[in-house]
Each structure stands twice: as structure tokens, then as C-alpha cells.
Amino acid sequence: MATAEIVDIGTLITASADVRQGRPHIAGTGVTIHRIVGWYKLGLSPEEIANRIGHLSLAQVHAALAYYHANQATIEADIAAEEAEANS
Template sequence: MTTITDIGTLINHNPEIHGGCPIIAGTGVTVRRIAIWYKQGYSAEEIADQISHLTLAQVYAALAYYHANRDQIDADIAAEEAEGDRLEKLHKTQKLS
């Protein structure tokens, strides 16, 4: 007998993990991380190979969540990149002092 998985159970939010952003259930892998790799040209299969503890179904669930909430996830990615840039500039400034 096969087991049916409700895909709604594959993504969740936990305020104690990554500030409550969407993650693949049972892992600490964020949808944002999957979306970044996808936007860099990785296929779902390649992402699942690189993060070997994820199933292909989990990666596709993250991608479906990303596409359904693209504006929000893209805004999160942009904010994360801006914060990284800010910290890098701060670090460079402190090294020169």
C-alpha cells in the first residue's frame, strides 16, 4: 500500500527557526535558500542532489511555495542581500580604521 503525502504538510513556519520564515518541514532549510539556488539556474533535481537529506518532493514543494509567494520571497532575498552588503561595507571600514 502506498502512502499519500498531503503537500500542504511539506512547508511550515516555526518562529524559533530562521525567524519564522517558511522552511521545509522537519528541516532547517528555508524556501528562500531553495529559491536562490533555483534562480541561479539549478534544477529541482540538482538542488535535491546538493542538499542530499531533502527529497525531490520537498524541493518541488519549496519551489511551488516560492512561485505562489514570489513577491514575498524575492523581497526577503533582496533584504538579505542588502544586509550582507551593509555588513561587508562595515567590516571593510573597520579593517581600515
């Protein structure tokens, strides 16, 4: 009987200064949490987001949303600062 590979969900989200200006993103993809959150706020389901970005798994999308909900104030402040900068 084959054993399924166990994924450590703590490895799905990362941030480093040299990728996406240090913004948290899905490891190995460069897809930022901001991008996932934007689609989520537009009403897309996690399944629709995963389908829209074909190389992401549903687990990766859920990890991004969990990260957002766990760090919502920080992410929202960063999004607001980004929007203010774009509008100035």
C-alpha cells in the same frame, strides 16, 4: 497489494519564529525556501538541488519551489531586504 503512503503537500513547508528567524522552510529540515530558490536561480534543476542536499526528497524541493512561485513577491522582498542588510 501494498498501498503507497499519501503525503499531504500542505505539510511539507512550515514557518515558525523559533526556526530560521521565522522564514519558511522545508518541514523537519531547517532548509529555507530562500536557499532552494538561490540554487534554482543559479540554474540548478529540482533534481540537482535534491541531490545537492541528500536528505531532501524531490517532492520537498518541488514543494519549496511551488511555495516560492505562489508567494514570489513576498519572498523576493524578503531576499532583497536580507541582501540590503548584509550590504550595510
